[in-house]
Structure formats: structure tokens, C-alpha cells
Amino acid sequence: MPRPQVAIRLTPELMDKLNSYVECTGTSKTEVIVGALAQYLNCTESMPFSQRVTDLERRVEELEELVKK
Numbered sequence: 001m002p003r004p005q006v007a008i009r010l011t012p013e014l015m016d017k018l019n020s021y022v023e024c025t026g027t028s029k030t031e032v033i034v035g036a037l038a039q040y041l042n043c044t045e046s047m048p049f050s051q052r053v054t055d056l057e058r059r060v061e062e063l064e065e066l067v068k069k
Contacts, residue, residue: 008033018032018033027048027050031048031050031051034046034047034048035047035048035051
């Protein structure tokens with residue numbers, strides 16, 4: 001089943017930041033926007049896989065720092 005599409009309007013500044021982010025990370029604009037929206041709406045099961053992995057890695061690092069103390 002195809003995924004629904006949504007059109008949005010961004011400020012030029014936000015679009016520039018989005019473009020810079022996807023260039024630096026190699027992710028797609030769709031992946032970034034879907035991940036941000038899923039996080040904002042607290043439905044992390046809808047987050048793209050790569051963002052879930054990145055989030056888990058960050059949380060593991062935080063836990064490792066706490067264990068070291």
C-alpha cells in the first residue's frame with residue numbers, strides 16, 4: 001500500500017537548515033521530517049529505522065557515562 005503524501009510550506013531558513021542537515025548526514029528530507037514528526041507526536045514506532053538506531057546509540061552512551069561515575 002502506498003504511503004500518503006503531505007505538502008508543507010517551510011520558511012527559507014528552515015529549508016536551508018533541512019538541506020544542510022541532509023547533506024551532512026546522508027539521510028533524506030522525508031526521513032528527517034517523518035522522524036521529527038513522529039518524535040513530536042510521541043509515536044516513536046513510526047520513526048525511521050536509522051533514527052531509532054541513532055537514538056538508541058545516544059541513550060547507550062549516556063548510560064555508559066552514568067555507569068563510569
